[in-house]
Amino acid sequence: MKIGFVGVGIMGRPMAGHLRADGHELLLVRHRSPLPADLLEAGASVRDSAAEVARDADVVILMLPDTPDVEDALFGADGVAAGLSGGKLVIDMSSIDPIATRGFAERIQALDCDYVDAPVSGGEVGARAASLTIMVGGSDAAFARAQPLLALMGKNITHIGAAGAGQITKVANQIIVALNIEAVAEALVFAAKAGADPAKVRAALMGGFAASRVLEVHGERMVKRTFDPGFRIALHQKDLGLALSGAKALGLSLPSTASTQQLFSACVAQGDGDRDHSAMVKALELLAGITL
Amino acid sequence: MKIGFVGVGIMGRPMAGHLRADGHELLLVRHRSPLPADLLEAGASVRDSAAEVARDADVVILMLPDTPDVEDALFGADGVAAGLSGGKLVIDMSSIDPIATRGFAERIQALDCDYVDAPVSGGEVGARAASLTIMVGGSDAAFARAQPLLALMGKNITHIGAAGAGQITKVANQIIVALNIEAVAEALVFAAKAGADPAKVRAALMGGFAASRVLEVHGERMVKRTFDPGFRIALHQKDLGLALSGAKALGLSLPSTASTQQLFSACVAQGDGDRDHSAMVKALELLAGITL
Helix, strand or coil: CEEEEECCCCCHHHHHHHHHHCCCEEEEECCCCCCCHHHHHCCCEEECCHHHHHHHCCEEEECCCCHHHHHHHHHCCCCHHHHCCCCCEEEECCCCCHHHHHHHHHHHHCCCCEEEECCEECHHHHHHHCCEEEEEECCHHHHHHHHHHHCCCEEEEEEEECCCHHHHHHHHHHHHHHHHHHHHHHHHHHHHHCCCCHHHHHHHHCCCCCCEHHHHHHHHHHHHCCCCCCCEHHHHHHHHHHHHHHHHHHCCCCHHHHHHHHHHHHHHHCCCCCCEHHHHHHHHHHHHCCCC | CEEEEECCCCCHHHHHHHHHHCCCEEEEECCCCCCCHHHHHCCCEEECCHHHHHHHCCEEEECCCCHHHHHHHHHCCCCHHHHCCCCCEEEECCCCCHHHHHHHHHHHHCCCCEEEECCEECHHHHHHHCCEEEEEECCHHHHHHHHHHHCCCEEEEEEEECCCHHHHHHHHHHHHHHHHHHHHHHHHHHHHHHCCCHHHHHHHHCCCCCCEHHHHHHHHHHHHCCCCCCCEHHHHHHHHHHHHHHHHHHCCCCHHHHHHHHHHHHHHHCCCCCCEHHHHHHHHHHHHCCCC
16 A cells, blocks of 8 residues: 655654555655655655645555644645545544544545544554554544554554544543653652652552552652653643643643643753653652652 | 450451451450441450450550541550550551651550551452551561461551551552542543543553553443442542641642542532542533533
8 A cells, every 4th residue: 555654753753664564655755854764765755745645645644743733734735635635544643632633634534535543652662563552533434444554553453433532532541641640759759758668669559559550660760760751741741731722622620630731841840851751750859858 | 366456347347357267366345336246256355445455465456547546546545555565566557647657656665565557458348358458667576476467357468667657658559549530530521521432532541551450440430430439538538638737747749639639528518428539530520511
C-alpha cells in the first residue's frame, strides 16, 4: 500500500519504519531539516508538499506535536485535504484536542474519505518496539481499514467509538497518569518528611490497593532520582492543557487535573520542563524542604 | 500465648478469631454492648477493664477507630498502661496519627514493654480471609515478637522502620488510593461528558501506564454503579485528615490530598459518607451535570 507519513520525528520515524519494513511504499514531505536517512535508505520517496503526498498515497498518517500542527498539515496551503480524492484514509496518530478532532474528521469525511484518530501511548520505546497502545476513534469501516496498519506499530489497539473517541481516551489516560504521579509523589514526600524510608514505603505499598504502573515505574524513578525522559513534563503539560480546555468547552470541573497542571508549571519554572514527568516530585520536595 | 484484644468490631472480631483458632487464649474487655458471641463461644475470657486485660495477657492488641480511642484505651483510667508489667508487648493495629504513635510508643517503652504499630489494609474481606496487608513500625526485636501473631491475620507483612513507620506507610497508602480514585473519576467523567463510553475507555486504559488496582476495582464500581462499602468515604476522610494534620505538623504541602479531601466532604454533604470511596465520582458528576 502507498502510505504518506507526515511527521517523522522521534515517534513518527520508527513508526514509519515499521510500515516500510512490512513492504509498504512510504511517501514523505520534503522539509527544511533533512528527512531521516534510515527511511530514505529504505526507499521512502519524497514529495514537495503534504498535498502531493495525499495525491499519490492511499493512506495518509499524521504524527505531529499539537492541534495547530495537525490543522495546518490537513487544511493549510498545500495541505493533505488539497490532495485528497474520494476513498482515501487519513489516520491522525498525534495526541491533540478531541473536540477539534471531530471537526477535522467531518471536513475529511466531506471529501468522501475516511478519518480515524489513533493517538498512542508508550513513548519512544513503544514506537521503536512496535508495542504502542493505540486508542482509536472512527466509524467501524474506517477502523477496519486502519487496523492492519496500526497493528504494525502497536499491540493494544482498541476501537473506542466515533471520531474523537481515540483522543478523548488519550486525554483520560494522561489525566490518570499525571494524577497518579502526583499521588505517589505526595505519599513519598509525606513518608520521607515523617522519617520513613520512601523506598521501603513504596515496596510495601506495591502489593495493595495503592498498586499502579506509576507506583512501579515512576515511583522507582523518584526514589532512584532518574529523571531522564521518559516523557517530558512539557509534553504532559500540553496534554493536561487539552484536558482543561476540553473541560471548559464541555462544561465540567477537573479540580485535581487543574492543580496538578500547576505543579507541572512549577517544575517548568524550576527548569525541569525537559525532565521526565516523575520529576514532578521535585516541586513537592521544594515545598517540603527535603529530598527523598 | 495469652492475648488481650481491645476493639472487636467489624475488623477486630475476625482478626481475634484467627488468633483464637490458632490456639491462643483470648482476653476481651467487658463492654456496654455485648461482646461477639462467636468469640465467647470459642472460649474467650472477659475482664472488666483494659488494665485487667493487660495484667493477665502477654500481648495486648488494639484495633480501634481513631487516635483518641487508642490514647484512651492505652492511657485512660484503667487503661492498658495501668495493667502492664515489664516485658509485655503492645501491638496497635488501628490506623491512627503517626506522630501521636511515636509518643504512645515512648510511653509504653518507658514501662519496659515493646510497642509496634501495625496498621492494615484490605478491609473486612481481608480481615475475614486473614489476608490483610500489614505495615509495621517498631524495633527489630519488637517486630520479631509480633511477626508470628501478625502472620495469623495477614499476608504481606512489611517491617518499614522504627515506631510510627507503620502508621506513616498506612497514611501514604491512603493518600495514593484516594488520589488514584480521584484520577480515575476525573478521567471517566471527562470521557463521558465528551461523549465516549466510560466502560470502553476504562478497558482500553487497563493495559498502559494508567493501569492501577484502583482503575481495575474502583473504576469498575464507578461504571457499574456499585457503591456498597467496601471502604466508607467517612473513614477515608479520617485517614486524609491524618495526612493533612501530619503535613501541617511536619511542614509540608499536600495540595492534591487537600483538594481530594474537599471532594470527600462534598460527598458527605450529599449524604454519601457511608458509601464506598469510589462514590467520589458522584461529586464530580454533580459538577459536570452528568452520570457515567
